[in-house]
Amino acid sequence: MLTDLFTPSVLQALDIAGIFVFAISGALLAVRKNFDVFGIAVLATATATGGGLIRDLIIGAVPPAAFTDLGYLVTPLLATVLVVFLHPQVERINRAVAVFDAAGLGLFCVVGTTKAYEYGLGLPFAAVLGVVTAAGGGVVRDVLANEVPSLLRWDREIYAVPAIVGASLAALLIHFEALNPVSSALSALAAFLLRLCAIRFGWRAPRAWHRRSAAAEEA
């Protein structure tokens, strides 16, 4: 599917870029948590590969991609080395990291949905696994670092919504047999731009009813 849509080298380059920026976000959190260099490498790798790993276990793609392609092993280590030596500089370009992270989010929700569908899952479940692929690594990162997952928190810009939009678009395209290089790239782009707007304009999702007044008091 997607593999045929793009030239493989383009797709692979995008994939590795996504792995890299997710690994950066894991490594930066590890530095903030004062982990040692091995802890940084573990958190970078878990963040980068966690979402795809969970997807592959659920669809029965064993051994998972993360354990068959050396790029998934080496890329997080490169991100680790970069962050270990240059983390103040990387923090300073946090905005650039956020842009790449949004690109990874867009790419992974589309790729994840497509792969799950190829393994025979129904489209609603394929879309769920697209979201898991894009957002699961960040949840694994936060659980390992003993933090409340930023995906779930109210005081963070929306992350799930762009992933849901991108994965749903991909699922709809598959349903209408309209998945092609252009349309799948546009799906990823929609998720990417939605996430960028969320960061730029501070978009948050609402909380439970009645919580708003309580929040006003807290603030």
Place this chain on the structure above:
Amino acid sequence: MLTDLFTPSVLQALDIAGIFVFAISGALLAVRKNFDVFGIAVLATATATGGGLIRDLIIGAVPPAAFTDLGYLVTPLLATVLVVFLHPQVERINRAVAVFDAAGLGLFCVVGTTKAYEYGLGLPFAAVLGVVTAAGGGVVRDVLANEVPSLLRWDREIYAVPAIVGASLAALLIHFEALNPVSSALSALAAFLLRLCAIRFGWRAPRAWHRRSAAAEEA
């Protein structure tokens, strides 16, 4: 097995009811943790399907039931909507929720044991997976919410014991080839009633030896 024991529609209705109440417990915790609506939906879904998902990965039933039956996807979302708009009312009927949760506990420990046995596991391991099915979702819920799992805590009414009793009864019935609709319903009922009594009478499990005096000091 169990599928033949009950009429499928009865079993399915019980199953969905169990999913629903587990999802309610996840959604309520998410509201208390101040998550946004997507965080509530994620925690509700993870709580409702987490135990069965772990069981299915371990017995090799991929894709897991949670990813093949739309009821497992839609039911937690309904529970989310209910809790988002009515959570003060749902909190107020917390006692009713606890009763349904106990029913889910009873049902899932028996169903989980039976399914694991059908997939070829030995009876002791099938019983362990019955307990995982019943109690695993709550552990996933607490880990994602960054809380100490209430399953493990001393200051909570026993939850593991009813699940162990129900799963062990189911395993014994299978061993003596006495599993039928009535006997498996009685196993689930035993776990259900034991959990209700634990809540009603505040039954707790002991801690490690020597801890009791320390507890007295703490109190």
Place this chain on the structure above:
Amino acid sequence: MLTDLFTPSVLQALDIAGIFVFAISGALLAVRKNFDVFGIAVLATATATGGGLIRDLIIGAVPPAAFTDLGYLVTPLLATVLVVFLHPQVERINRAVAVFDAAGLGLFCVVGTTKAYEYGLGLPFAAVLGVVTAAGGGVVRDVLANEVPSLLRWDREIYAVPAIVGASLAALLIHFEALNPVSSALSALAAFLLRLCAIRFGWRAPRAWHRRSAAAEEA
């Protein structure tokens, strides 16, 4: 492979000894966290079997060894009983427990690497899974107990490095077709001794660059 290297009974005895000491470490943490006896049993079992369980799910060895061999079920329960009744004494021999834990670390990183290779994984990934086998249970333990995994923390003696050394040695031996009872025992021994030295001499891994001065201020 390894199964042929040692007489099965020796290997099995070592394996069960590793399970036992990992279970002790889980049970001791559970006592410190004030869990009830069932919480202690759950944490002991998860610590002892978690690493191998994750490895088996990733390589597709389902049902995992932990769910086919009664020793994996009974041994953690024995460790639980021991700790519940004698935990002050067990704490007092914490140094002995640390020695056994180091032995389990050495054994499991070699066994895990070999098993993953037998299931068809490439050697770098087999070595990663060796490390997961040896260190994964401790991470599961800390996540369930809602603590920052001690594997990742800077203020703990190195644990990952001995596992990486042992797993890499085993992978190199496989690569050069030199894996035999003596050489694999030496690999496990290297990891074991490295871990013992780390404890004895307080070896820690460095943190990210620039963190050292910050650490000096904190101290």
